[in-house]
Amino acid sequence: MKQFFGMSRNGDLKEAARGVTRPQFIMLLSNGDQFEAHVKELEALFPGVPSIGCIGMSYDTKVVEKGVGVIAFSEGVSAAANVLEEVSVMPVKYIDRLEQDVKSVNGTERDTICIDFCTGNDACVLTTIYSVLKRRNISLVGGTGDAGKVSANGRVYEDAVVYGVIKNQNGRVKAYKENIYHQMQNHRFIASGTDKARYILGTLNGRPARQVYQDILKISEQEITTQTFKNPFGKLNGDDTCIVSIKEVQGDALCCFRQVNDSDVLLLLELGDYRAIVKNTIRKIKHDFPNISAVFSVNCLFRYLLFTQEHYMQEYLNEMSALGRHAGLVGYGEHYNNRFVNQSMTCVVFE
Known part of the structure; x- marks a missing residue:
């Protein structure tokens, strides 16, 4: 599979999506002012392609703080995207959607990941989602977006979690969590x-x-x-x-x-010694995956602020890029399987 990352610092979605060809799954990482317009525009550009989105900063080798980022998977994934609504009250009410999506992609532990963006009530949401994923031992990576809005398949939702169930048709996937404390x-x-x-x-x-x-x-x-x-x-x-x-x-x-x-x-x-810990994470991933197609990560906003304060953020992104195509989201809380964590990095690696 291939992962594409495109961005526009001035919020031009067409510029960010230039170079996306035959996508099979798309993630939109936008800003609060343009999010709803970007959601509609993305669906118009790529009608019917499974997509999820949230408000937040994105990155590959550089961070996009205010504009828009697009991450697209192609050439060898099958994916379904959907939403669980009313997450502050009863997300389980919509759980049959996830059950059907996992079934439709025929996901397995070896080759499938669930990526989610949430508006809040994360712990309850993750317990709900994982009740389905654990039946097939499918891992989850995700995070909390800003401003209480997320999107799925061209529609904006509040009080919701959106997710993509993505199957790598050409190899394995594996989720990781990094703790620097x-x-x-x-x-x-x-x-x-x-x-x-x-x-x-x-x-x-x-x-x-x-x-x-x-x-x-x-x-x-x-x-x-x-x-x-x-x-x-x-x-x-x-x-x-x-x-x-x-x-x-x-x-x-x-x-x-x-x-x-x-x-x-x-x-x-x-x-802790975060430089050494990051190097160790990269070493472990390279050991587990001699051939890497892509890495998608979620870094906590507080990690971003700490790394920026320590003049390490650019070095960090450069080091992660050594894994291959690496891109991700700066989140307000990180998700790893059924756990809601802060000040962490979670990621999924595609073979």
């Missing part, structure tokens, strides 16, 4: 005083969460929302640690970007 010393907490609906973390080991975070890191309240780039929390999930970013301070509590529940075990994390 590790536990800081022995800081381990039991969460309480949480508000699941508002993603509030009230207390840690019985003390106000804000105060605990400040005391350990010796920072002011004003520094908390940027300190999370280097010191997020980690939520234990079996053998894995799901990263939890801090969004803002609310009194003595912390508002996070993902749900924390009473009695969850949280760790305080610290930034």
Whole structure:
């Protein structure tokens, strides 16, 4: 299969799509002002081609912050694109759509991936989607878009998750997740005083969460929302640690970007040697896939901000491009199988 990436910094979709020939699946990554117009225009340019879209920055060897990016798969994939609506209430109501799409592409663990873009309520959405995918052990990679809007097959949706089920007809696929953080010393907490609906973390080991975070890191309240780039929390999930970013301070509590529940075990994390970790991820992918057709990734907005702050973003994209055709989305939350994570990178590799 082949992956095409085109972009226009001034939001000219025709310019971004120039060079797309006989696409079999398309992803649209647009800006808030032009998203709805771009969705209609893309469908007019490539009628009937399965497509999904969201609002967000895109990249290959450079980042498109305000314009539009187009990622197209061709020459050897079969795909179906669709939507689950009412995700804040009952996404399972539409689950038969996904069941039919998985069946129609005849997806298997070896050669099929599900890519999703979501407007919110990610944890519930992923549990719902994965209830279907796990029957065939199909992996999922995706993320949260901006401004509460997504698209599928030429239509814009709110309160929804859009997805593509993509089968590589010429080889394998595999999903990866990269975490550049590790536990800081022995800081381990039991969460309480949480508000699941508002993603509030009230207390840690019985003390106000804000105060605990400040005391350990010796920072002011004003520094908390940027300190999370280097010191997020980690939520234990079996053998894995799901990263939890801090969004803002609310009194003595912390508002996070993902749900924390009473009695969850949280760790305080610290930034590792991200250059070495990225090199190790690339090494592992090359070992698993001597012949790579394409890599699609989702990088967290906070990773993008951290890498930019550390003057590493361009170097990072250059390193990832050594894998072959690499393109992706800067997301507001990352999806990996049934897990909703923050400050991570998830990707799918096509043989």
